[in-house]
Amino acid sequence: MYGQASPFAPRHYRPSNMYTRVGLETEVHDASPHRLIAMLFDGLFSALAQAQGALEAGEREVKARALSRAVRILDEGLKAGLNLEAGGPLARQLSELYAYASLRLTQANLRDDLEAILEVRKLLQPVQEAWGAIAPRVESSPVAA
Incomplete structure (x- = not known):
């Protein structure tokens, strides 16, 4: 039974996934705000790479899940984390960039458009x-400590 998915568990469930998830949750819990944003970027670019590979392989379901994940990271992570009042023009420009990237990824998903995925990667x-x-300046500043 160990190492095998239960017949009642979701298809993607594996006991080893639990250890990975616990490790990620621990990393997130212990991370600085700067590190959290870096992790969002890592997740975003991982999802984009997965979407690109799936699109090239004709795996539409995998492509759709990866692009949906990328859009959620943009909207619910990076864009939602911006402080538009304190961040001034830079925060507003990033918000607009993230909104545009979300739009292009949604279009990429609907149209199987590899060029849109590559455009977003190039922009971000x-x-x-x-x-x-x-990172070194942020993590060594007295405010980060």
Whole structure:
């Protein structure tokens, strides 16, 4: 029975998934706000890569799940985490960028449009890199401690 899914568990359930999920939950719980955003970017780019691979392989269901996950990360994670009042013009521009990326990924899902997925990756890669570049300063500042 160990290592096998129960006949009553969801298809994707595996006992090892529980350990992975607990590890991720622990990492999220212990993460700094900066690290949480970095994790959202990691999840977003992972979902985009999965969607691209699934689209190229003709696996529409996998592509749809991956793109839905990417849109949720954009809308419920990155965009929702912006403070539009304190963040000023930069926060508003990021909000608009994330909204545009969500729209393009929704279109990519409906039209099986690989170019839209690649466009979103190209638009958001510099944002992810910039976020990563400020990590040492953010995590070593007195406010982060």
